[in-house]
Amino acid sequence: MSAQDQDEPIRRxxxxxxxxxxxxxxxxxxxxxxxxxxxxxxxxxRIPLWMRSSIYEWRKQKMTGSD
Known part of the structure; x- marks a missing residue:
């Protein structure tokens, strides 16, 4: 996945x-x-979105145990 893909909005x-x-x-x-x-x-x-990078970063923090 390229860095550009990391910064696109995604749905739930x-x-x-x-x-x-x-x-x-x-x-x-x-x-x-x-x-x-x-x-x-x-x-x-009406559509909530998240930045792909923020979801991956949150997952990374939870996997490493850092908040």
Whole structure:
């Protein structure tokens, strides 16, 4: 995966896949503030997005035990 791919926005399904959890578990993690907060490209957008790099970085921190 190139550095350019790391900085693209992704939807919750892909974020959950990266973390290896179900959508329901990912939704709970978001609700409880465990994973990075989503953002929206436009104020009227209904689709929450995450930067791919922030999900990979969060996963890396959890795997190494550093917060």
């Amino acid at each position: 399904k892909e974020a959950a896949q990266i973390l290896g959890v179900s959508l329901a578990t990912f939704d709970r993690m978001v609700k409880n503030g465990i994973v990075p907060a989503p953002f929206k490209l436009h104020p009227k957008s």
